[in-house]
Amino acid sequence: MKGFLKNLLLVVLSLCFILISLEGLLRLKDRSIESSNPLHCYNRGADFSQPQMKPGCKIPGININSLGFRSRELSRKEMQKLRRVAIVGESVAFGWGATSNQTTFACQLEDFLGPSKYAVLNAGVPSRSLTDTVKYYHGYVSRFDPEVIIVFCGWNDLHSCLAVKSFQNLFQASHLFRRVYGKLWLFYLCSTKEISQVNGEVVADFEKNLRRFAQEVSLTGKKMIVLTLPTYLNPRMGYKEYAREIAGNLGTHVNVATVIATYNRFNNIIRELKDIPNVYIADVAAEFDEIPLEEKKKLFIGEIVHLSDAGQLKIARFLYDHWPGKK
DSSP, X not given: OHHHHHHXXXXXXXXXXXXXXXXXXXXXXXXXXXXXXXXXGBOTTOOTTSOXXXXXXXXXXXXXXXXXXXXXXXXXXXXXXXXXXXEEESXXXXXXXXXXXXXXXXXXXXXXXXXXXXXXXXXXXXXXXXHHHHHHHHHTGGXXXXXXXXXXXXXXXXXXXXXXXXGHHHHHHOHHHHHHHHHHHHHHHTTOOOOOOOOHXXXXXXXXXXXXXXXXXXXXXXXXXXXXXXXXXXXXXXXXXXXXXXXXXXXXXXXXXXXXXXXXXXXXXXXXXXXXXXXXXXXXXXXXXXSOHHHHHTTBSSSSSSBOHHHHHHHHHHHHHTOTTOO
């Protein structure tokens, strides 16, 4: 009996050692990010009255100017002579996926508008929610007194409303649990078609905060352009596509049908802002929907959220063609 207990204890300890080792390896892997990842340029510890991206940060494909924007270098004095446009939002606003500053939709829009007349300030910050975006605009970006504010935001809030609350603590605590849960659960998810419940509080907060932000800007007499969220989501996506092209941004909590339904809900919230004076909807999602699927995929970087250089150019061209007051 003693020998059995001793062997059992040895097996248990061995399993614990293996699990702890796997957890440690996964944590190390998740911490090692590519040299071109914008996370390297986060201004860690900065509050919303300070630049959220580290001024002067330079990594492959990304230059942050002295004011904390992914834009050309301009002094405040030089900027005062130009008409100013501020782009706020999350990673899609920042231009995640563009191979250089010059190929972001922000820089290309500035080229279309004319850099001798306009300064386009790319104040996008990856991994931020709409709430963070609004705080950053009021705390820092508004100091530059832009006459047009472009808002490109929603994917991170969409991710939050899809997350399963009961598993959030485990997801945050264990990288191993996150991997195992994702791999096993995905097989089940991709076999179901029923639309499941999502966190309605997150959706309601997004709607309320976006409308309030738009109304606040409208009352100042400034113009706001809000972009819908383009994607190539489609109901025929299977397990491999979900794992490769969706899970990295939206997690593995719900099936494709639920992702699509929630995505449509967010875009409809954005479209409903059209009744607010001085607010313009740039419905790039509808524009992208007209493109055949395989062609549309070329506008992204291999997943459903972030745009390639070709996609960035299409966004810039759309904004310029529909610029408020442009004849």
